[in-house]
Amino acid sequence: MSKPFEIPGKWEIEYKYAAGPYISKFLEGLKEKKIFGIKCNSCKRVYVPPRMFCERCYVELNDWVEVKETGTLETFIVVYRKFYGLPDPPYALGLIKLDGASESFLHYLGEVDLSRPEKIPEILKQGQKVIAIWNEERKGSILDIKYFKPL
Ligand SMILES: [Zn+2]
Secondary structure, eight states: OOOOOOOOOOOOOOOOOOOHHHHHHHHHHHHTTOEEEEEOTTTOOEESSOOSBOTTTOOBOOEEEEEOSEEEEEEEEEEOSOOTTSOSSOEEEEEEEETTOSSOEEEEEOSOOOSOGGGHHHHOOTTOEEEEEEOSSOOSSGGGEEEEEEO
């Protein structure tokens, strides 16, 4: 049996989708440098970004809260390879639990010297405090927060 043909291909698809009312409110808040979460009154968890239902209690969520722009770095990764649609490497991504939130979310880490990989463990640490650095021009995007920088 001969080897099957392989046909190389590449997809680049531009698309839009409706953010929905909860993420829309979250993104509107970012324009005003406000980070909204939503609280479950059953288990008391605060979700950031907000979601319509508690994933643990399966109840609808309606109790909006504002969380702080400071948080804790739960974990991180430094990227040294180019990925389509992402910045030129190196860059760092962190899972950040904002003060007042119960869940962490992914965002860029900035103002960090990534030029010497062996030094990264001295620069970025789990449990480290971070703060949001905002874009001057905000348009309702998760990138209205440029990145989080270590404190
Ligand atoms: Zn809950």
